[in-house]
Amino acid sequence: MEGIRLLVILGALQGLHSQVIHVFQIPSMSTTAGSIVVLECTYTITNLNESTNGWFTWYRHKLHGDVVANTAEFFKGRVSRVQAEDFLNKKLANIVLHRVEMSDTGVYICEVSLLQSQVISGHGHGTFLHVTEAKEITVKQNELVIPLSVVGGTLILLSLAAFYLICIRKASASTKKESSNACVEFKTQAFDSFEEV
Known part of the structure; x- marks a missing residue:
């Protein structure tokens, strides 16, 4: 009986490790100061049931670095996000930066998290955004x-x-x-x- 329990537990643990989120980003893009730019992020899931709960976070310069959101002082009032339905159904995790500034130049990393029996996360390799002056x-x-x-x-x-x-x-x-x-x-x-x- 103990051997069967051990096999079930090992099988469950192995199943959790094979659950993977693959996150895809455009490697680089350019825009001009004062414009609007869409930072694109999509994801696929492997060996996961469709999740009804999840979220995505964008970071600037490094994973778990400065958060790119309206709540962050540097981006206050300049960030739009895709709707929750599009995130879960269309697998989109895009954000839009409004009134882009020269200082927005940098690497932006998208991280996707889904809640199953535990939180499963994955992140992209980053998008380098190059902002130039309009002149x-x-x-x-x-x-x-x-x-x-x-x-x-x-x-x-x-x-x-x-x-x-x-x-x-x-x-x-x-x-x-x-x-x-x-x-x-x-x-x-x-x-x-x-x-x-």
């Missing part, structure tokens, strides 16, 4: 606009120089009145072609 993106856009403006300006100057040279040639080859008319005609054609572009 850095504007500068990158301007970096493209400036070269295009230089090229456009150069083309206009070259066209005007060509116009001037043609007028001089025609002036030397014909009378003053004919060259003046040729210059006006060329000028009209040149500006018409610019308008088409």
Whole structure:
């Protein structure tokens, strides 16, 4: 009789050790200061009955470090969480950071806990969030606009120089009145072609 009890206890303990939560996170993402960002976290369970009770916690920089929640001073009023039904039914543990700040740059770790006969927990490898200033993106856009403006300006100057040279040639080859008319005609054609572009 003792041997059967021992086998049952060992079987139960082995079953508990094989119950595992696998947590998945995006390794890295970037956003700009002042924006909204979704930190995604999903999980799967192995050898567990569907749980009706569980929770998830996000930490900043290290597991069990600073908690990322509205109750934390640093994130006060800036964190939204998925609903409890989505956590249990869809296996989502996402949070949303509102009004992202430059100082939010760092690693965010998602930990999922489910209550069975005991608490079973698992955590992801973390998501590195890189926050840049909004003006850095504007500068990158301007970096493209400036070269295009230089090229456009150069083309206009070259066209005007060509116009001037043609007028001089025609002036030397014909009378003053004919060259003046040729210059006006060329000028009209040149500006018409610019308008088409």
